[in-house]
Every structure is written in C-alpha cells, then in structure tokens.
Amino acid sequence: MKSREVHLNAYLQGEPKPENFSVVEADLPAPDIGQVRVRNTYISVDPYMRGRMSGRHTYIAPFAIGAVMEGGAVGVVADSEFDGLNPGDHVMSMYGWREGYTAAGNTVMKIDTQSLPEQAYLGIAGLTGLTAYVGLKRMIDLKEGETVWMSAGAGAVGSAGIQFAKAMGATVIATAGGAEKCEYVKSIGADHAIDYKATDDLAAAIRAVAPQGVDAYFENVGGTHFTAALEVLNPRGRIAACGMIQRYNDAEQASITDNLTMIVGKSLNIRGFIVSDHMDIQGDFVSDLTSWMMAGKIQPAETVLDGIDQAPAAFMGLFEGRNTGKMLVKI
Numbered sequence: 001m002k003s004r005e006v007h008l009n010a011y012l013q014g015e016p017k018p019e020n021f022s023v024v025e026a027d028l029p030a031p032d033i034g035q036v037r038v039r040n041t042y043i044s045v046d047p048y049m050r051g052r053m054s055g056r057h058t059y060i061a062p063f064a065i066g067a068v069m070e071g072g073a074v075g076v077v078a079d080s081e082f083d084g085l086n087p088g089d090h091v092m093s094m095y096g097w098r099e100g101y102t103a104a105g106n107t108v109m110k111i112d113t114q115s116l117p118e119q120a121y122l123g124i125a126g127l128t129g130l131t132a133y134v135g136l137k138r139m140i141d142l143k144e145g146e147t148v149w150m151s152a153g154a155g156a157v158g159s160a161g162i163q164f165a166k167a168m169g170a171t172v173i174a175t176a177g178g179a180e181k182c183e184y185v186k187s188i189g190a191d192h193a194i195d196y197k198a199t200d201d202l203a204a205a206i207r208a209v210a211p212q213g214v215d216a217y218f219e220n221v222g223g224t225h226f227t228a229a230l231e232v233l234n235p236r237g238r239i240a241a242c243g244m245i246q247r248y249n250d251a252e253q254a255s256i257t258d259n260l261t262m263i264v265g266k267s268l269n270i271r272g273f274i275v276s277d278h279m280d281i282q283g284d285f286v287s288d289l290t291s292w293m294m295a296g297k298i299q300p301a302e303t304v305l306d307g308i309d310q311a312p313a314a315f316m317g318l319f320e321g322r323n324t325g326k327m328l329v330k331i
C-alpha cells in the first residue's frame, strides 16, 4: 500500500511558498505486532507550524528537512495488530501531512464519532476549542457582563472563542478581515464586528462600538491589533496572549510596539500561554462544551480543501485569511 505525504524542502524565511514543499509517495507497510495502519480522513494545518518551518527551536522542535511533517489528523484504522483498536475505528493522531501511516497503536487515540463529526476533533472539540477555552477561562477569567475583544474572530480559535464568550455571558467585539467574515462573526453571536482591513484607526473603531471600554482582549494577531488593544483596554484589563500571526512571517523580530507604557498606567495583566501546558482543564472544557452544544449555542465551522496536494495551499491560506473557521484538508 502507498501513501502520499508532504515534506518540507528547506527552512524558510518570510512568506511560505509552494516550492518550499514536496508531495512524496511512501510505502505504507502492514502493521507489526502492536501497530495499526490508518487511512487519514482529515488533516489539520495550523499557524504554529510556521514556527517549526524556520529551523529555530522554540517551545517545540523544528520540522525535519526532507521528511514528512507532523500535525493533527483524524482517520480510520485499516488494519490492526494492536489490542484495543479494530479496523473501522476512528482515531486522532499527530500523524498529519500524509494520507496514511503505520504506527504504534498506543500513539493514537480512539475517538467517538457518534456524537460529533470526526473533523470536530481537529477544531472546536479539539485543541483549537481548548485554546479558546483556556484563553477565556484561565488567562482572562472572563466574567458575565464583561466586554471582550476577540481578534481573528472568523478563524478557528476566534470563532470558537466568540461562541464560548457569548455562552459565558459576555459582550463580544470581533475583528476580522473583510465584510463577509464580519457577517459570519455576527451570525455566530458577536455583538459587534469590525473589518480591520477597512479602518486605519482600529482603536477608534473599537471605541465607537464599546464606549464603556474593553475589559479583556484575546490576542491572536499581534502588531497593530496589540497596539490598539493597549489603547482601548480599561484599567486592570486582561490580555490572553494566544498568538501573533501578523509577525510569523517576519524574518527579524519586530520592533517593540507603541503604547507599552499603558501596561503600567492601566495595571494591565498580560498572560501568554501554550495550550498543551493546560491539559488539566480538559475535563471542564468537555463538560462546558457538551452543555453549550446541547443548548444549541455552538455552530462549528470549517474551510475544507480536498486532497493531500492541497495541504501546502491550505497552510499558506492561513496567512492570507482564506479560511473561515478551522482550516482542514480532506484526504
């Protein structure tokens, strides 16, 4: 059996380009004792992967050059020599960027596809949803009646965060690129939507919809958004520093933003986090998500490209705003 997989050709600087990736055919051997052979059905592409393509060691090691990359994936067991997994079982793994794999059965996790579609485990019910939850619950400690600004609101974490924040009783301002995305964030509950591409004064646009100020900011973008957030946050405002995608393709670390003195003057609390350090909150997350879903408060959204050949385009599309909701590749 064969499987096509995506390799990184060399560490890159600046915007990722199609020539940075190769699609390569590999053998998919029958499983040995303790192994499973799995056909992936969906793979995830995520902004954090850009950091792994730079060759720098951050909180996670760089991708290997000339080898298949890693990432979230869901798939179906084709053959099993592992107790506890049978052909037909759906599993989640980190064996993404490929059509299939043969691996130790204890490195994949069985998932229940009765109550949720399998791809939700890569989105709202997986690490994406957990990221939004950790940011709102643990970093910001969002309270009912507060006003929160969710940046990249039409994206995977952002769209989950808008719906979670509404379920927590907050007023939500969402920023997103373009009129269509603004319509979308309103359709999932945002009280106010701002097209950041259509304004040259983001802070003024936020103030116009939130004259009472903003209590908390969910940072997915960085740069101009961060500068505006420091300006519009109320005294003792909180920031969940989740991501700064505006800077991920910068070859050099960007210069320090304006408005930093406001951190002192307003006693702002800025908390950076990596979701994998907060797995202990998973039980609360599943319990809240289940009750919000049962109450009809959650609408998962995905942008799906078809076929492993499209995986590099899906990844590059994240930096061009091509996705609404979670960006996935269907295999």
Ligand code: NDP
Pocket: 046, 047, 048, 128, 131, 152, 153, 154, 155, 156, 157, 158, 175, 176, 177, 178, 181, 220, 221, 241, 242, 243, 244, 245, 246, 247, 273, 274, 275, 276, 318, 319, 320, 321, 322, 323, 324, 325, 326, 327
């Ligand atoms: P998204 O689905 O939000 O996709 C990225 C979106 O970012 C795009 O759709 C685009 O939306 C926006 N964007 C891209 N480039 C720019 C830019 N230059 N300026 C402004 N907006 C831009 O991705 P995720 O939801 O997966 O991730 C969102 C953020 O959360 C990222 O920063 C990511 O790194 C971070 N993250 C952090 C985690 C953690 O553990 N801390 C875990 C998971 C994600 P638009 O069209 O609106 O511009």
